[in-house]
Amino acid sequence: MPKSSLPELLAPAGSPEALRAAIAAGADAVYFGGGSFNARMRAQNFTDADVEKAIKLCHAYGVKAYMTFNTLVTDRELPGFLAAAQKAYLAGVDALIVADRGAAEVLCHALPDLPLHASTQCSAHNVAGAKALKAGGFCRVVPARELAREDIAAIKKESGAEIEIFIHGALCVSHSxxxxxxxxxxxxSGNRGECAQPCRLPDAKGNYPLSLKDLCLAREIPFFIENGIDSLKIEGRLKSAQYVYEVVSVYRRLLDERRGANDREMAKLAAIFSRSGFTDGYFQKKIDRKMLGIRTEADKQQSTTGNKEIQLPPVPIALRFLMKAGEPVSLSLQ
Structure with a gap:
């Protein structure tokens, strides 16, 4: 099976350093946010100059660049929203990830050839919802993280849209x-990019009744390949560059080898970061207390994420040399 038939591996970048780490680890695409209109305002994020550099760097390595515009937008904010989107468009961004359907309609008219991806904030829970998003101008839809495997398969089969699935990272205790x-x-407001994560805090008795373990679907790679899922997305724009590099590296290997994670690889992912292990409860329709977990001291002590230097590989190039008698020599870069 050629690599082109595999799902895209989509990695988070909350900073320019994390973006370079994602590329170095083998991501097919990277998503990042600017200084406004993105759902991770606590991340370092990207200035206008950073955005241009990031897109050029991604494209030099054959990696797609997606920019998040995934908060709710008011009428008074629409001019600024559109101006920011136009800057990203002119910089060569491959798609925008959008949550506000009204803002998406504005973009469809203003920038009709710019692909729009529906954010998980759009809450596509069924085939009808995915079809509605496609009809509203989105070429790609993210089914809610709370869906089971058969729901995901049905949306892919019947919606006619590209499907992007979250496979790793933090879960919201509510529906996305x-x-x-x-x-x-x-x-x-979490829907304005400022979630304080109160669900991670203890109650009066010191318990954590609302803190979910992180999602991990590393064992399910064959399912996603067999069902033609278009993109596999890793959550983590608040995570370090080292975290991004290590997690993306594991999933890159699994995709290339077209298999699910073994016990050793699951343990490695848990050592990188976990909250007392992982959960696949929604995916397997096993929704119970075992889905709950917190970041313990033991989790922190076993963490393997350090501050290793991450090097980008050389940019691959191809030269074409043409020499004919009586004609000038031609050297072109492909």
Missing amino acids: GQCLFSSLVGGR
Whole structure:
């Protein structure tokens, strides 16, 4: 099976360093946010100059660059939203990840040839929802992380849209795009990029009744290949460059070898970062207390994520040399 038939491996980049790490580890595409309109405002994120450099670097390595515009947008913010999107478009971004459907409609008219990917914040929970997003101008849809395997397969088979699946990283205790917890208790809206993660805090008795373990579907790679899933997405724009490099490296190997993770690889992923292990409860329809977990001291002590230097490989180039008698010599870069 050629690599082109494999799902795209989509990696997070909360900083320019993390973007380079994703490329070095073998990501097929990287997603990152600018200084506004993205759902991870606590990340370092990218300035306008960073965005241009990031897109050029990605394209030099044959990696696609997606930019997040995945918060809710008010009418007074639309001019700034559109201006930021136009800058990304002119810089050569491959697609925008958008959450606000009204803003998406504006983009469809203003930048009709710019691909739009529906954010997980759009909450596509069924085939009808995915079809509605496609009809609304989105070429790619992210089914909710709370769906089971058969739901995902049905959406891929029947929606007619590209399908992107979260396979690794943090889970929201609510349905993606539906949580108001942070907004209500702290005035920081997750749907505006400012989630304070109050679900990670203990209750009055010192228990953690709302903290979910991280998602890990590394064992399910064959399922995604067999069902023609278009993109496998790793969450983690608040994580370090080293985290991105190590996690992406594991999934790159699994995809290239077209297999699920073994016990050793699962242990390696847990050592990189976990909250008392991982969960695949939603995917397997085993929704119970075993899905809950916190980041313990033991988890921190066994962490293998350090500060190793990450080097990008040389950019591959091909030269074409043409020499004919009586004609000038031609040397071209391909």
